[in-house]
Amino acid sequence: MKSLSMKLLPWAGYLIAMLGLPLIFNSVLAISILNQMAIAIVFALSYNMLLGQGGMLSFGHAVYFGLGGFLAVHALIMIEFETVYFSIIYIPLVGGVFGLLAALFIGSFSTRKAGTVFAMISLGVGELIAASSLIFVSFFGGEAGVSGDRTYGPPLFGIEFFQNIEIYYLAAAWVFIATLFMYLFTQTPAGRMANAVRDNPERAEFIGYSARWVRFISFAAAGFFAGVAGGLFALNYEFITEENLNAATSGRVLLMAYIGGLGYFIGPIIGAVVLTLMNSLLSNYSELWMLYLGILFVLTVMFLPRGFAGFIMMHQVAWAQGKLKHLLLPYLVTGIPALLFTSLCIIMIELSHHEEGAMHVLGITLEQSSSLSWILLAFATAAAFYATRRTLPQLRSAWDTANHIGDPASTKEEDTTAKGAKQS
Amino acid sequence: MSILSLQGVCKNFGATKIIRNVDLDIIEGEKHAIIGPNGAGKSTLFHLISGRYQVSAGTIRFKGEDIHNRPPYEINRLGLARSFQVTNIFPRLNVFENMRCALLWSRGYGYSFWQLLGRQHSLNEEAMHMLEQIGLLDRAKIPAGELAYAQQRALELGIAVAGGADLIMLDEPVAGMSHSEAENAVELIRRITEGKTLIMVEHDMNIVFDVADRITVLVYGEVIATDTPEKIRANRNVQEAYLGEVAESA
Ligand SMILES: Nc1ncnc2c1ncn2[C@@H]1O[C@H](COP(=O)(O)OP(=O)(O)OP(=O)(O)O)[C@@H](O)[C@H]1O
Numbered sequence: 001m002k003s004l005s006m007k008l009l010p011w012a013g014y015l016i017a018m019l020g021l022p023l024i025f026n027s028v029l030a031i032s033i034l035n036q037m038a039i040a041i042v043f044a045l046s047y048n049m050l051l052g053q054g055g056m057l058s059f060g061h062a063v064y065f066g067l068g069g070f071l072a073v074h075a076l077i078m079i080e081f082e083t084v085y086f087s088i089i090y091i092p093l094v095g096g097v098f099g100l101l102a103a104l105f106i107g108s109f110s111t112r113k114a115g116t117v118f119a120m121i122s123l124g125v126g127e128l129i130a131a132s133s134l135i136f137v138s139f140f141g142g143e144a145g146v147s148g149d150r151t152y153g154p155p156l157f158g159i160e161f162f163q164n165i166e167i168y169y170l171a172a173a174w175v176f177i178a179t180l181f182m183y184l185f186t187q188t189p190a191g192r193m194a195n196a197v198r199d200n201p202e203r204a205e206f207i208g209y210s211a212r213w214v215r216f217i218s219f220a221a222a223g224f225f226a227g228v229a230g231g232l233f234a235l236n237y238e239f240i241t242e243e244n245l246n247a248a249t250s251g252r253v254l255l256m257a258y259i260g261g262l263g264y265f266i267g268p269i270i271g272a273v274v275l276t277l278m279n280s281l282l283s284n285y286s287e288l289w290m291l292y293l294g295i296l297f298v299l300t301v302m303f304l305p306r307g308f309a310g311f312i313m314m315h316q317v318a319w320a321q322g323k324l325k326h327l328l329l330p331y332l333v334t335g336i337p338a339l340l341f342t343s344l345c346i347i348m349i350e351l352s353h354h355e356e357g358a359m360h361v362l363g364i365t366l367e368q369s370s371s372l373s374w375i376l377l378a379f380a381t382a383a384a385f386y387a388t389r390r391t392l393p394q395l396r397s398a399w400d401t402a403n404h405i406g407d408p409a410s411t412k413e414e415d416t417t418a419k420g421a422k423q424s
Numbered sequence: 425m426s427i428l429s430l431q432g433v434c435k436n437f438g439a440t441k442i443i444r445n446v447d448l449d450i451i452e453g454e455k456h457a458i459i460g461p462n463g464a465g466k467s468t469l470f471h472l473i474s475g476r477y478q479v480s481a482g483t484i485r486f487k488g489e490d491i492h493n494r495p496p497y498e499i500n501r502l503g504l505a506r507s508f509q510v511t512n513i514f515p516r517l518n519v520f521e522n523m524r525c526a527l528l529w530s531r532g533y534g535y536s537f538w539q540l541l542g543r544q545h546s547l548n549e550e551a552m553h554m555l556e557q558i559g560l561l562d563r564a565k566i567p568a569g570e571l572a573y574a575q576q577r578a579l580e581l582g583i584a585v586a587g588g589a590d591l592i593m594l595d596e597p598v599a600g601m602s603h604s605e606a607e608n609a610v611e612l613i614r615r616i617t618e619g620k621t622l623i624m625v626e627h628d629m630n631i632v633f634d635v636a637d638r639i640t641v642l643v644y645g646e647v648i649a650t651d652t653p654e655k656i657r658a659n660r661n662v663q664e665a666y667l668g669e670v671a672e673s674a
Pocket residue numbers: 437442460461462463464465466467468469509
């Protein structure tokens with residue numbers, strides 16, 4: 001059993017990071033990115049209640065995010081017109097309750113089976129809701145969506161939420177609470193049985209549990225927290241459109257959870273942070289960022305089936321033995337040509353896409369129409385690839401040494417690809 | 425008094441009749457072995473009783489309640505637990521979690537999402553105690569899917585017996601275990617099923633004659649005899665149909 005302080009340490013770090021980050025990154029852009037991260041973290045964690053914890057592959061999780069968000073915006077409007085009177089700090093709860101209601105209804109039939117049936121129903125329901133959002137204009141506001149204003153309602157200690165930083169701290173509080181409750185859920189009988197049903201729904205039924213009920217409970221909880229995330233979105237942007245509940249949004253949350261690592265509670269948090277950063281920063285530099293995101297996803301699925309979190313956790317054995325430092329040099333030796341290779345690939349992709357037909361990289365001018373440029377690039381790329389390949393065996397043997405202890409259990413960590421294949 | 429009673433139970437897969445008109449009464453508290461050649465339908469019979477398969481005809485009553493064609497979890501909640509011939513565990517959960525999950529329903533936790541498992545000290549102790557009994561205490565933190573085969577069999581058995589059901593059904597519990605492991609497992613089965621009813625499918629005749637109060641012989645989906653070990657041993661039909669075969673092949 002871990003001691004209490006060891007358990008509380010990550011939570012303290014989480015809290016400090018959330019409170020401290022806007023002090024370090026305090027530009028308007030940074031705060032807006034932090035707000036997006038906050039929303040994405042709750043959304044991705046809620047998604048992992050389905051896929052990672054419960055074994056339910058959903059292509060329509062944005063439905064609960066979006067419906068929660070829409071109701072949250074309507075609640076803002078009602079506060080503005082004084083139909084209701086409560087502080088906007090409770091808006092995420094409004095979103096959560098509506099997400100929960102929607103999940104209770106849809107989950108009542110969709111959780112009957114996991115696997116393909118569940119995935120197909122989630123896709124169908126997602127399409128259906130996205131389509132009706134353009135039909136029921138009075139609630140969904142058509143293509144323009146609906147918008148509200150968060151500055152009405154009773155102020156909280158004089159704060160009226162004009163500024164993004166104020167919303168950030170409100171969101172951070174909600175994110176912390178939501179993360180905590182989602183974590184605690186994994187430690188309850190219902191949460192643990194969700195893992196059991198994910199692993200083996202049949203056996204679960206022979207120890208007294210209806211696999212369907214177990215899935216239904218996780219599904220409802222996931223709907224609730226997705227709705228909370230939708231409510232946070234509503235607070236942050238003060239508007240919401242059909243885009244926030246369609247398949248693209250559902251796909252993005254799947255990517256976040258997957259890239260971060262489905263098997264770890266922290267995985268989706270990492271995924272949410274990384275993808276939000278990529279989304280906001282990369283999109284400033286390149287129109288092709290979606291392509292890079294796609295490539296990242298494919299590479300993750302192929303080489304890091306347990307995601308970034310899994311990659312970090314792979315180092316536990318070496319860390320516990322104090323051998324992590326032996327990996328540093330081999331990582332650099334392989335990492336540098338690998339990075340070079342990646343950069344060169346990106347340059348080639350960008351060059352072929354570039355409108356002006358020329359690019360300047362490190363003082364060298366590369367021209368789209370010049371075959372010399374392409375030959376040079378191809379040559380350099382091949383060289384970088386070769387160098388990466390050549391250094392790989394060294395890295396592998398360093399890895400083996402770093403992970404070597406008398407116990408055969410340690411070598412299992414190495415073969416993550418095989419293990420991941422087994423899991424899926 | 426019979427705790428479980430089957431009447432005219434049939435199971436067809438398509439046109440093939442796998443279980444033919446089986447009548448069987450299991451007396452409360454007895455240790456009952458089901459034997460028969462490969463493919464006789466022993467596992468199928470287990471699946472019918474435990475709710476994995478639906479019967480094609482006939483009735484099954486457990487503690488006086490009709491249970492045929494009810495879902496496995498309802499049958500389990502009435503106090504019937506089983507193990508599987510093909511290991512059927514929760515591979516990504518660790519060994520301890522497997523055992524704790526097996527205890528949850530019978531200890532009244534249901535679908536609770538408001539109790540933290542870490543705080544349920546008596547539940548956790550009970551799970552550890554079960555692990556100790558099946559000899560997996562030192563493997564508690566390992567994902568069940570990474571256990572060695574014999575250890576998975578031990579866990580399979582542990583999951584079945586953990587909840588303390590009144591009727592425990594074990595489908596070839598010691599198959600694939602080494603001699604000493606099998607001995608331990610039989611000892612465990614004996615201890616855990618004390619005062620309870622046991623139905624066991626087993627090919628090892630030494631174990632069968634050692635453990636069972638009564639034996640049912642199933643051949644081609646039909647019960648050809650149900651009797652005490654001595655009488656089964658002496659039964660000519662059984663010898664021809666099954667025991668002779670075993671003696672020859674052994
Ligand atoms: N789902 C199924 N569909 C079709 N046929 C089946 C099915 N399950 C079992 N059978 C067939 O039913 C027969 C009995 O199988 P069963 O597994 O019950 O035998 P068994 O007595 O347990 O044998 P063993 O001693 O090898 O475990 C076999 O011929 C098998 O092929």
